[in-house]
Amino acid sequence: MPPDIAVTHISPAEAQAASRLEKLFSRGNAFLGSRVAILGGAMSWVSERHLVAAISNAGGFGVIACGAMGPALLEAEIAATQALTQKPFGVNLITMHPQLDELIAVCVRAGVTHIVLAGGIPSGPAVRAVKDGGAKLICFAPALVLARRFEKSGADALVIEGSEAGGHIGPVSLTVLAQEILPHIRKIPVFVAGGIGRGDAILAYLEMGAAGAQLGTRFAASRESIAHPNFKRAFVRANARDALPSVQLDARFPVIPVRGLVNEGTKRFLEMQAETVRRFQAGEVGKEAAQLEIEHFWAGALRRAVIEGDVENGSVMAGQSVGMVTKEQSIAEIIEELIEQAIAALAQRA
Numbered sequence: 001m002p003p004d005i006a007v008t009h010i011s012p013a014e015a016q017a018a019s020r021l022e023k024l025f026s027r028g029n030a031f032l033g034s035r036v037a038i039l040g041g042a043m044s045w046v047s048e049r050h051l052v053a054a055i056s057n058a059g060g061f062g063v064i065a066c067g068a069m070g071p072a073l074l075e076a077e078i079a080a081t082q083a084l085t086q087k088p089f090g091v092n093l094i095t096m097h098p099q100l101d102e103l104i105a106v107c108v109r110a111g112v113t114h115i116v117l118a119g120g121i122p123s124g125p126a127v128r129a130v131k132d133g134g135a136k137l138i139c140f141a142p143a144l145v146l147a148r149r150f151e152k153s154g155a156d157a158l159v160i161e162g163s164e165a166g167g168h169i170g171p172v173s174l175t176v177l178a179q180e181i182l183p184h185i186r187k188i189p190v191f192v193a194g195g196i197g198r199g200d201a202i203l204a205y206l207e208m209g210a211a212g213a214q215l216g217t218r219f220a221a222s223r224e225s226i227a228h229p230n231f232k233r234a235f236v237r238a239n240a241r242d243a244l245p246s247v248q249l250d251a252r253f254p255v256i257p258v259r260g261l262v263n264e265g266t267k268r269f270l271e272m273q274a275e276t277v278r279r280f281q282a283g284e285v286g287k288e289a290a291q292l293e294i295e296h297f298w299a300g301a302l303r304r305a306v307i308e309g310d311v312e313n314g315s316v317m318a319g320q321s322v323g324m325v326t327k328e329q330s331i332a333e334i335i336e337e338l339i340e341q342a343i344a345a346l347a348q349r350a
């Protein structure tokens with residue numbers, strides 16, 4: 001049995017499977033400095049010091065979600081995470097953050113080894129600032145053309161996130177993205193995300209050429225997650241079909257798709273859009289103001305659900321993988337379960 005994938009009471013077939021899994025994870029582990037190349041995807045309000053440190057301490061790779069934090073808050077969060085873990089972890093920055101340069105500088109000064117630039121195509125200066133600072137750059141590639149562009153322009157690794165994921169999503173499923181991108185991007189590691197809840201699924205993507213996987217939803221409901229008990233309970237109760245993308249009512253007023261649990265808030269969002277479109281058509285409100293009203297509907301809503309526990313009116317972002325959250329587990333339990341499922345799937349073939 002390889003020393004790094006710890007499984008007790010294993011048969012020879014399982015030992016062989018563990019060794020094979022170790023090999024499949026080896027590129028991702030070498031890149032992340034982890035024991036298992038499973039990233040805890042950054043989740044605003046959820047991915048803070050405790051969850052990030054717990055994921056890295058359990059052998060995975062935690063990622064702080066900077067979200068709307070300013071430089072001082074981010075600096076404190078990084079220091080607090082470093083106090084809780086000796087293991088590497090990353091920081092996810094949103095490209096359109098008005099203080100992106102300062103946030104990158106904070107990460108570099110604190111010795112953060114991996115920076116994820118999310119929410120858009122990073123600018124040349126942002127890419128250079130990360131690289132010149134000595135950190136590894138991870139980008140999100142929603143299509144093969146962009147994956148190729150990032151590979152050329154200096155990204156050290158990519159995440160491909162399918163529309164099954166929780167939070168802001170693109171239009172294409174991971175099943176398709178993986179087929180489109182994995183065979184063609186070989187120079188840098190590619191991590192898969194979206195809808196992953198089991199180890200055998202991770203194994204399938206590793207065998208297709210992925211370097212590892214990124215999970216959000218399963219970790220959000222973990223014991224170490226600071227999310228409100230109501231938020232975690234909603235995850236445990238929900239099925240895959242409850243995690244739906246936000247609905248856009250009128251082509252003139254675009255809505256960025258966000259996948260989350262359907263609740264009173266999502267119903268009111270539809271009613272609100274209908275009323276706003278009516279007022280626009282009646283000439284009571286201008287187009288720009290109407291668009292802003294629609295965009296502002298969810299302002300602060302994720303915090304309301306995650307921190308305050310208002311899962312009826314807040315935004316309960318969750319991936320379709322939510323159906324595989326069946327109880328509140330520790331991060332270590334979740335990671336070991338994922339590894340065991342992958343090993344069992346491999347061993348069964350022997």
Ligand SMILES: Cc1cc2nc3c(=O)[nH]c(=O)nc-3n(C[C@H](O)[C@H](O)[C@H](O)COP(=O)(O)O)c2cc1C
Nearest residue numbers: 041042043044165166167194195215216217317319
């Ligand atoms: C509650 C929640 C909040 C999220 N917030 C962010 C975010 O701030 N930035 C980001 O890049 N991704 C965000 N994500 C996406 C995750 O990082 C991850 O890629 C996704 O959850 C993977 O799919 P899964 O939920 O099916 O595991 C969020 C996901 C969830 C569930």
